[in-house]
Amino acid sequence: MKVTISDVARLAGVSTATVSHTINSTRYVSEETKARVYQAIRQLGYTPDASARSFRTGKKQTIGFIVPDISNKFFGTIIESAENHLSAQGYHLIIANTKENMEREETNLRLLTAGLVDGLLVASTMDSFARLESLLPAGFPVVLVDRTFGSQKYSSVSVSNFQPIYRSVCRLAGRGKRRIGIVGGLPRLSTTKERIAAYRAAMADCGLPQEEELVVCGDSMENSAPPCLDRLLERGCDAILVCQGLMASVTIAYLRGKNIRPRRDLELVSFVDYDTRAYEFYYDQVDRIIQPVEELGKIAGEQILLRLEKPDAPVVERVLTSEYRPCGEEGA
Amino acid sequence: MKVTISDVARLAGVSTATVSHTINSTRYVSEETKARVYQAIRQLGYTPDASARSFRTGKKQTIGFIVPDISNKFFGTIIESAENHLSAQGYHLIIANTKENMEREETNLRLLTAGLVDGLLVASTMDSFARLESLLPAGFPVVLVDRTFGSQKYSSVSVSNFQPIYRSVCRLAGRGKRRIGIVGGLPRLSTTKERIAAYRAAMADCGLPQEEELVVCGDSMENSAPPCLDRLLERGCDAILVCQGLMASVTIAYLRGKNIRPRRDLELVSFVDYDTRAYEFYYDQVDRIIQPVEELGKIAGEQILLRLEKPDAPVVERVLTSEYRPCGEEGA
């Protein structure tokens, strides 16, 4: 049978209160008593029951993370980094995967907020803030990760790629490119919108023609890159900017398969990506925009714990910036 | 304040028992009563408290997964696939990351088995079965994933790469290669051992010299491939087999950076990998060994639930097989 705190108390000849205080260091206990308690614990092989404890205290020591795609290394790394921070503070991480599906996100929000976790990290795939918000109990600790809604209501950590994308386009223009295409992720995401906005702004400022057909969006999943690239190639692009990591990650291989050499046949390709080692070796063929993924996860972890600690602390919206590594410059 | 089952009972004019039975469909409740209960629930915005519930019932509806490296797409995909199955059955997934560190695995095993989860999936980084076993409470539901110990004590799901590796080596030998090198992952892992064993068996059977210096191991992490490759190249290999996914994933890019063209300068490289789209485009340059990653995760999820349901069911050790795609053959 399960050994409980009363068993320990009985064997040690003390009260359950003393046992509890001993293991939690929550009030003074004499050395002798402590010794007897620990002795009894060892003898019985007692482990405090986590679920009784969290039921009693209301703290679950667990954070939920709703992610659009665990198998995407971008999120895998964010998770890793957040988990790192959380586990160091004695917290666990529950993962829910939405596969960029709004209904799945909805279900998970409901489940996780029903007393399962103390707080939530959300990289939302929702198309509107209202939809997300309506599913969150009032006052529930939440930190938005990577994807934001600019609502000022919840703290958030995200990455701005506006400037590096803008610069990359300018640089392409400066090298004489005119038909610069862009491949985006899911159109409804804040990240996609921001990136396309940067592209448009730069195209306009550089005096390049803004054609709708040069903007092509995928679904932020792995397989959606090739068709997007094909479309842009058909439309006679002389440069392509791939602004979603997973889609970027297959681009070079795909182009090579079609015998298109970056920097020569297609002159230049830019990426928004995390720091995947694989592309370091192509540093002289493409512009790269490296997002601070680990930082993103770490701050997400920090922020959610801060929210738990100080629920009334002001909302913070952290925007990290990507590193721009123009073609030819080796990475750090 | 929090709204509880008593609040609902009071408003509906019934007992807490009836409310409980209503929401759980656990005994007959008349239609009228049901209606009143649901009405009250809606009116108060009641959500049953998951932690009270799991405390009371002893079921957490949660599975823990101890992984060596979340940011590795191989495990990311396994997690995704397992989560898929589990969430469909109403279970949550807690992730713990060990970074191939045995102490971290130890800590996590202790934490997770202390009443946090109903069962555990473990892709262990331990060097011995004894060490793992000593940390598991007797009778705790566990399924070993990807890495096994051949102990017959716990169910397991893994992939055998023996045959494809053996064949790949034979094929290299058949094409006249003699100095075939192999890059392995962490030497203590069952997966690494099996793969190297397959390589050695094939080398011997093909009458090729077995030199210790042709076997080089990394740490199963991303950055460890380049130094391994360098060493094999220095030692004059005319073919290389990279038998760990993450390490394989940077290999082509790395070699290309050194101006070494697979199939031409280095004649042939083989990979053990999951089905990363990126390498599909190199199908005519390398042998590939594709592990059924999704299947692995799915079966892991099935098996652990089966263990929960029937704790006394016989231990099953499922061994999946990889698909061998010799150079030149396009993938499915």
Place this chain on the structure above:
DNA sequence: GTGAAAGCGCTAACAC
């Protein structure tokens, strides 16, 4: 067809 009430294992007043 429904209610009363006993706990699940623990923490934290409150009491001495």
Place this chain on the structure above:
DNA sequence: GTGTTAGCGCTTTCAC
């Protein structure tokens, strides 16, 4: 310096 005990929110037995 330590003990007594109420009670967290729920499920479930027993009773009617």
